[in-house]
Structure formats: C-alpha cells, structure tokens
Amino acid sequence: MSGDAPLLDVVGVSMRFGGIVALKDVTFSLAPEKICGLIGPNGAGKTTLFNCLSRLYDVSSGNITFAGTSLLGLRRHDIARLGIARTFQNVALFNEMSVLDNVMVGAHGLGRAGFVAAALRRRAERDEEKRIRARAESLVEEFGLDAIAHRAVGQLPFGTRKRVEMARALAMNPRLLLLDEPAAGLNHEEVEGLIAEIRAIRDRRKVAVLLVEHHMNLVMRVSDQVVALNFGRVIADGTPAHVQADAQVLKAYLGDEAA
C-alpha cells in the first residue's frame, strides 16, 4: 500500500452524540483501487463512520479528505459528484420507482439540466437523458436485472433490491464505493457470488471499496486491508492475516478468556 497517495484519509475523527462517544480519534487511510473491510462488534461505530463519510453527520473533530479534498466543507449532495457512492444497511431505494429509474437516479450527477430545460425539453436535456438512460440500462443488464427493469422496486425480494442498490451506487462511476453490510440477508451461495462480484467491480471499474461487514469469511477473503473498530476506536489496521491474529481483535470478538 506504500507509494500510492491515499484516496481516502481519515484523520483523528471523533463523533459525539450528546454524551455518547461514537467515534474516538479514528485514523486510517485507503489507497486507490483497494478493498478495505471495516469490522467490529455491534455499536463499534462502523455505520457512524459511513454516515460521516457521506456527510449525513458532522464530525465533532478531525478531518476526512478524499483525493485531497476535505469533505467537511461539502454538502450532502456534493459527495456523489466528488466520486463517493454508497449503499445502505437496510437498503434505501425509491420504492415506487422502477429498477431502471432507481439506477437512473444514481446517474443524476451525470446531467445538469434544470427545471427550465426539462419543461421546454431542450435538445441538450434530451441528449443528456439519453446518456443517463444508456448508462443505467448497461448497469441494469450487467447486474442481470433487465427482466425486471420496469418493475417497481418495492415489490422485489430483498436480495434483488440489494443488487439494484449496488447498480445504482455504481451509476456515477465512483472512485470509492461504500458498502454497508452487503452480505446481510444473503445465503451461503449468494455470499460466494458476492465475493467474486466485489472483486470484479474493483478490477473492472478501478474503484476502491470500503465495506462494513459482519460476515468474517467474506471480509477476510475479499479485503486487501482490514480496519477493526471497537467502542469507536481503531484497534487494528492491516492485512487480513495481521488483523485476524491481533490480540485486541480476538478479545473484542470473543471476550477476555480467548485473548
């Protein structure tokens, strides 16, 4: 990982909700095109960190830079254009829209036509719409969703909705993809598929992946780097093998006796 300038740099980030400290002095960095697993017991602060990265929360102190730009001065909707996309723990799709429309919303930032251009249907707006549609259609096809492209997302099974969400996240050609528990609710076979898929996404799209996951097997097999959190602090950061052998990590997961 040395030599590369980091894509994502989290420096001394703390996050407090009232008296509760959700993150304390969290520091780590992620190189371009690497897959980083973020692990830790429930309540360790993994999703909180994600929400700081997508500007849903304001960090209490510290700094987060992405490709040299500090995220802290940006608004929520600036994050996507910068190149950070994400999925959500419980799947956050637009339920009354079709699969294709959901992915097209993901490509929102590829266009700039506003209300006036849309109302008058200016040529530039129509061309832009075609581009967005073509982009979404190719993703829908790539994720094997073409048969259900025009169905409302709300009616689809959970596993399929997760795929729609992944396709939507990739629609903007992000440089960093945040996956919040991509394996939750999947069976053994599907997890195997997911491992191959995450790698394929990274290889083909040259995207870095930061994933929160409880499924240890998946994290250890797919990640180049693993960061372990416990009670809001980083307790280990390194290769999967290194983190797996770390005494503090074992303690956090298995309790005192095991350590």
Added chain:
Amino acid sequence: MSVPAGIKPDIARLPRRMPGRAPAFAAALIIGLLLAFSASGYHLFQYAQVLIYMIALIGLNLLTGFNGSISLGHGAFFAIGGYGAAILMAHLSVPWWLTLPIMAGLCFIAGFGFGMPALRLEGLYLALATFALAITMPGILNYKRFDAFTGGTSGLQVDKPKVPLHLPINQDQFLFLCCLAAALVMLFIAQNLVSGRVGRAMVALRDHPVAAQTMGINSAMVKATCFGIAALYAGVAGALDAALVGFVAPDSYSVFLSLSLLVGMVVGGLGSLWGMLAGAIFIEFVPNLADSFSDMFGESAKALPWAVYGVFLIAILLLAPHGIAGALRRLVTSVRDMMAKASSRPATELPAISVGNQPAEPNHRTTQGS
C-alpha cells in the same frame, strides 16, 4: 429490455416519455372543440372553470404527488394570481393575456420564497405553515390600507377579455378555448418536468430523502423550486379565473378554496396528471350536485349540501383509494389481464406449458461476468 408476459407495469407514478402522448392531446383538443361549439354559454363557463382548476391541481400534484410535500395553502397563490391579474388589468390597463406570464413569474418567486424556509418543516408542520398562509390571505385582501388597490371587501371588477380579430366565436367560446389551450400547455410542461431527470429527483426525494441526497440531489433547491412551480401553476390558474369571471373578491379565496384543491387532487389521484381533470370536475360540479340533491329535502335542510358533499367524498375515497386515475388504471390493467388470459388459454391447455405466465425472476448471482 422487454417485460416478460404476466408482469404488470406497476410504475405509473412516474410517467414515461411516451411518444404516444400526442393522441391523448389530440383527443382532448377535439373534445374541447366539440364542446365549444355545442355547449351553452353557462356550461362553457363551467367547463372553463374545470380547466382552470385542472391547472391549479396539476401544480399542487407536482408538489404533493410527485415531491411529497403537502400544501394546505395552494389557494393563497391562486388568490395572488387572481388579484394580481385584476389589479394589473384594472389599474394599469395591462392586457389580460399578458397578466398570465406576469403572475406566473410573480407566483413562482412568491412560492420559492415561501418554500425555501417553510420546506425545512416536514409533514404536519409544513401542513400547518401552509394552512396559515391560506388563513391569512383573505385578511390581507381585505386590509383597509390596500382598499385603493384591492377594492376592499367589495372586490375588484375587470372587463372580460374581448374576442380578438373578429373571430366568428362568442366571448364564452373564446374564453373556454383560451382555458383549454392554457390547460393543455401547462399539462404538457408538467409531463415534461416529471418524466426526466428533474422529475426523478422530485420522486426520489419523496420516496427516500436521505438516499436521494446521497445520489447528488440538492434537496433544498429541488423542493423549493417545486414549491415555486406549484405556486406558478396556481398563479396562472388564478389569473385566468379573474379574466373568466371578470371579478375578484376576498370571499372567493377563503380557506375553503385551498381545501377544495386538496380534495380535488386526492380525488383525481396523487401522482397522476391527467387525473387532475377528474379532480377538477369533482370540485366544480359536486358542490352543485350536492346542492340540488339536498333541495329535494326542502328549505329546512340548510347544512345538508355539505353533508352530501362529504358523503360523495367518502364514497369516492372508499371506492377508489388511489383516486379516480388509480381506479381507471386498475380497470385497464385488469381488462388487459383478462384479455391476455382469454387469448392464452387455448395454448396452455397442453400440459406443463403454463410457465410462460410466471413472473420470471432473474437468476441473479449467476452472472458474475469478467
């Protein structure tokens, strides 16, 4: 890209850019022309009023049906449009047709300006803030200091538009046709808005605001613009109404107007633009219908019209929970299903070929690629 047989296209909430919308507009135009040359003057006045309500309802539906923000104060912008147009015509001799774009612009600015701060509120709180707007409006129009402009409680009289260019039609026909043209243009624009990138952003904010923002949608901007556009539609409707009626007075713009518009939108169907025609018909004719219905019970039944109105409203919402547009849509799909079933039955009489009608689930996780 083909939808497998047996799967209902259940996404009508977001109209597609169909090249096939020309027939609907042509049909509306033809029906409108037929009406213009067959109906009596009074009926044409009522039909013109329906089209005006339709314009206001389309705007309200863009805000509520598509963007998910509620407004109980839409009538206030209708009032601004009406009074603004009347003042321009009566005091500044502005030609009536010029008041339409002026009031459109003014109401957009008013709506955007009100929406920017108000849309920080959500749900019931936003409803209350907009309700306050509706309550305040008649008071402002009544305000003594403005009497010179507004005519106070007695209102403001304006000359009704004259038929231009010696066209061989009478004034009622002319006004109706103007309203028809305006309604179709405003409908066309609304369809353009909701079917593209901006429309997706509006619906995305309604369905999941946080996810929408994460996709790069500027929530505050889109919502406030949407509020401005809803106000613009109400303003155009109000200005047309002032020209059609030739008179504005505070009483015409009470809270009841705002509530009627809300009723019309829900009855017509949230998220349906053509459905707003049905909603407009409801708010134009059902009160009269309720009136004549209760007349059968004689003089003693003073409050009965509203009771009858209420019964009509409850009946519609029970029979068509997704509005009249929703009911029609369901009717069309079930008829189509029945026809599809009828035509596929002979083929499926062979054993084990009924697979064709199964919703095909994609065999995901098997197409890993690369």
